[in-house]
Amino acid sequence: MRSLKVVSILTGLLAIAACATQETQQPVARPDVKFGKPIAAADLAPWNIDVRTPDGVGLPAGRGTVAEGKTVYEAKCTVCHGVDAKGGPVYGTMVGGIGSFKTNTRVLTPGSMYPYAPILFDYINRAMPMDKPQSLSANEVYAVSAYILNLNGLIPDSAVMDQNSLVKVQMPNRDGFIIDDRPDTQAVRCMTNCK
Amino acid sequence: MRQKIGVDSALTDDGLHARRAVVPAATDPTEDSGRRQFLRRGTMLAGGALAGGMGLARAAPLDVPESNKGFGKPIAENDYGMPSKFESKVKRRRTDILKNRQNFSDWSMTPLQDQLGTVTPNGLIYERHHNGTPDIDPATHKLVIHGMVRQPLEFSMADLMRYPSVSKFYFMECSGNGLTDWLKPASTTVQQTHGLLSAGQWTGIPVAWLLDEAGLEPGASWALFEGGDGSGHVRSLPMKKLLDDCLLVYALNGEMLRPENGYPLRLFVPGWEGNVSVKWLRRIKVGDKPWHTRGETARYTDPMPDGKWRQFSFEMECKSVVTRPSGGMTITPGMQEIQGFAWSGNGKIKAVDVTLDGGKNWQGAVLEGPVMDMSLTRFRYRWDWKGGPATIASRAVDSTGYVQPTVQDIQKSRAIVGFVQHHNGVFPWSVNANGEVKNAIA
Structure with a gap:
C-alpha cells in the first residue's frame, strides 16, 4: 500500500517533469571545472583593437593629417564611397546631414550621427576597407578619420589627429541619444467595436 | 518579468487542453468535428468543380502511381538529406524592396x-x-x-x-x-x-x-x-x-x-x-x-x-503576424485556418486575437503549445470565408500584459518615416472578392 503510494507520487512527478517548459526546469549549475588557458596581455594584443569611444581608451599611438587622409582615401575608399566621400557606386554620402534629424529626410553620416569622433577610428580600423579590413596602419586610420571629419566641417585643414586630439573633437550629435525608455505604447486589448 | 508556471502555462503545456481552454466560443471547439467539417466541405468543393455544383461528385478512377512500381532511390553511403525537389521554391531571399548594391553587408x-x-x-x-x-x-x-x-x-x-x-x-x-x-x-x-x-x-x-x-x-x-x-x-x-x-x-x-x-x-x-x-x-x-x-x-x-x-533598445517587443493566408496567396471560399506566429522578447505569449474586419472586432485565437518564454508560439483561428472582402490581422499579448500596438500607436511616440527599426505593429492582410491576399499596412 505504502509502496503503491510512493509509485503513484513518483509517476505524478514524472508527468509534471514531462510537461515542464524550459523555464520551469532546474537551472543548470556551473560545473566545477575550468578549461580556459591563461593568456598574457601581450599575447592577445593583436586582437585587442577596440576603442571605448567616449573617452578614447584603446586608441593607439600614431598620427595622421587631413592631407594624408585624402591620399589614403583616394587610393582605398573612393571606389565604393565616391569622390570627396559624397557617395559612390556602392554607398551613400559620408558628408553632411547635420541638422537633418528633425526632418523626415534624415541624412546619417559620420559627421551628423557619430556622438564621439573615436568611433571613426574604431570602425575604419576594424572594418575598412571592406575587401581588406585590418590592413591599414594606425597612422592611415588617423589620417582617414581626419579627412572625413574635415569634409564634414568639424576640424580645420591643418588638423592632426592622434590619440589626444581625436577625443577632443566636438561632434554635433554628442547629446543626441536617449537610453531606451520603452514600452512607449499603451495599446488596449479592445475586442468589439474598436477604433 | 519571467512568469512562473501558473494557470496559463499549466493549461497550455498540454496542447489539447490548451486548445479546449482558449478556443473562442464562436467557433467549433474540437479538432475532430472541425476536421469532419473540413473534409465535408472539401468534398463538396471538389464535387462542385467536377459536377458543376450538382451535389457530390465521384473522384476519378485511380492509377497505381509509378512510385509503387519500382526501386526507390537507394540509401547513399554518405549523405546529407535535402528537401524534395518539389519544394525548391522554399528558399531564403533578399528583400525586393531595399536593394543594397553589394551582398556583403x-x-x-x-x-x-x-x-x-x-x-x-x-x-x-x-x-x-x-x-x-x-x-x-x-x-x-x-x-x-x-x-x-x-x-x-x-x-x-x-x-x-x-x-x-x-x-x-x-x-x-x-x-x-x-x-x-x-x-x-x-x-x-x-x-x-x-x-x-x-x-x-x-x-x-x-x-x-x-x-x-x-x-x-x-x-x-x-x-x-x-x-x-x-x-x-x-x-x-x-x-x-x-x-x-x-x-x-x-x-x-x-x-x-x-x-x-x-x-x-x-x-x-x-x-x-x-x-x-x-x-x-x-x-x-x-x-x-x-x-x-x-x-x-x-x-x-x-x-x-x-x-x-x-539607444540600447535591445528587447524585441511583443509581436505577431498571420502567415497563412498572407500576401501573394489566393484563397477559396470555405474554411480557412488562419495561422501565424506570435513572440515576445519580454516573456511568454499570453493570448493572440484575430480580426477579420480590419481591427473593428477581434476574436481569441487558439495558442498551440508548448508556449515558451521568448519563443515562437503558433496560433490558429478557423474562419469560414464567405467570399467577400476582408482585412485580417493578429494582435498578441505577452505575459507582462503588453498588447501589440498598431503602427498608429507607435507613431504617437516615435519617428517612423525612413530607415526605421523595431516595427512590432499589427500587420493586416487584405482579401479581395477574388480571394487575393495583399499587404494592407497603412
Whole structure:
C-alpha cells in the first residue's frame, strides 16, 4: 500500500517533469571545472583593437593629417564611397546631414550621427576597407578619420589627429541619444467595436 | 518579468487542453468535428468543380502511381538529406524592396509562409551579415575573455565543448524586421515583411560560467562581444543580462551552427535584437561602461520625433503576424485556418486575437503549445470565408500584459518615416472578392 503510494507520487512527478517548459526546469549549475588557458596581455594584443569611444581608451599611438587622409582615401575608399566621400557606386554620402534629424529626410553620416569622433577610428580600423579590413596602419586610420571629419566641417585643414586630439573633437550629435525608455505604447486589448 | 508556471502555462503545456481552454466560443471547439467539417466541405468543393455544383461528385478512377512500381532511390553511403525537389521554391531571399548594391553587408529572409512549425530549418534561418560569411576552421578558432577579469583566458572549441551544455528554444529577430513596410505596402509576401525572424533550439553554455571562471572584477558591468568576421562586428551588452540567460552557442537544431549563422561559435542573447547575438565570436572584453561603437550609435538606434535617437533598445517587443493566408496567396471560399506566429522578447505569449474586419472586432485565437518564454508560439483561428472582402490581422499579448500596438500607436511616440527599426505593429492582410491576399499596412 505504502509502496503503491510512493509509485503513484513518483509517476505524478514524472508527468509534471514531462510537461515542464524550459523555464520551469532546474537551472543548470556551473560545473566545477575550468578549461580556459591563461593568456598574457601581450599575447592577445593583436586582437585587442577596440576603442571605448567616449573617452578614447584603446586608441593607439600614431598620427595622421587631413592631407594624408585624402591620399589614403583616394587610393582605398573612393571606389565604393565616391569622390570627396559624397557617395559612390556602392554607398551613400559620408558628408553632411547635420541638422537633418528633425526632418523626415534624415541624412546619417559620420559627421551628423557619430556622438564621439573615436568611433571613426574604431570602425575604419576594424572594418575598412571592406575587401581588406585590418590592413591599414594606425597612422592611415588617423589620417582617414581626419579627412572625413574635415569634409564634414568639424576640424580645420591643418588638423592632426592622434590619440589626444581625436577625443577632443566636438561632434554635433554628442547629446543626441536617449537610453531606451520603452514600452512607449499603451495599446488596449479592445475586442468589439474598436477604433 | 519571467512568469512562473501558473494557470496559463499549466493549461497550455498540454496542447489539447490548451486548445479546449482558449478556443473562442464562436467557433467549433474540437479538432475532430472541425476536421469532419473540413473534409465535408472539401468534398463538396471538389464535387462542385467536377459536377458543376450538382451535389457530390465521384473522384476519378485511380492509377497505381509509378512510385509503387519500382526501386526507390537507394540509401547513399554518405549523405546529407535535402528537401524534395518539389519544394525548391522554399528558399531564403533578399528583400525586393531595399536593394543594397553589394551582398556583403546585407540580409536574406526566412520564408515564413512555408514555415509549418515553430522551428526554422537551419538552411532557412535568416541572415544578416556586415561583411559576408567567413569560413572558420573550428580546430583553430579561439575565444578570448579579458578586460576587467582576474585572469584573462583563452578557449579552443574543444575546450568549450567539454563543458556540460544547455539547449533552449528561442526566437531570433533582426531589429530591422519590417522596416520597408511601416506606412504603406511595399513588400508582397510575409517573407519580405517579416522574414528577418527565425527560431530554433540553441545549444551551448551559459556566458556566466566562463565569466565566473575568468573572475569578474568589482565594478564589471558591461562587456564587449566581437566577431571574427571581416566587419569585426561589436556590441556592448550589460552584465545583468549576460549573467541572466545569455549563451555561447555552437549548435542549432541539433547540429553545429551553419557558417552563415556564426559557425563555430556565437553569442545568443534571448529576446533581444539579433545583431547583439554576435556571430563568429572571438573575443569578450569586460568593462564598466558601454563602448558606444558605430553599431550602437549610428546604427541600431531609433529616431525620435525631436531629433534624438533611442539607444540600447535591445528587447524585441511583443509581436505577431498571420502567415497563412498572407500576401501573394489566393484563397477559396470555405474554411480557412488562419495561422501565424506570435513572440515576445519580454516573456511568454499570453493570448493572440484575430480580426477579420480590419481591427473593428477581434476574436481569441487558439495558442498551440508548448508556449515558451521568448519563443515562437503558433496560433490558429478557423474562419469560414464567405467570399467577400476582408482585412485580417493578429494582435498578441505577452505575459507582462503588453498588447501589440498598431503602427498608429507607435507613431504617437516615435519617428517612423525612413530607415526605421523595431516595427512590432499589427500587420493586416487584405482579401479581395477574388480571394487575393495583399499587404494592407497603412
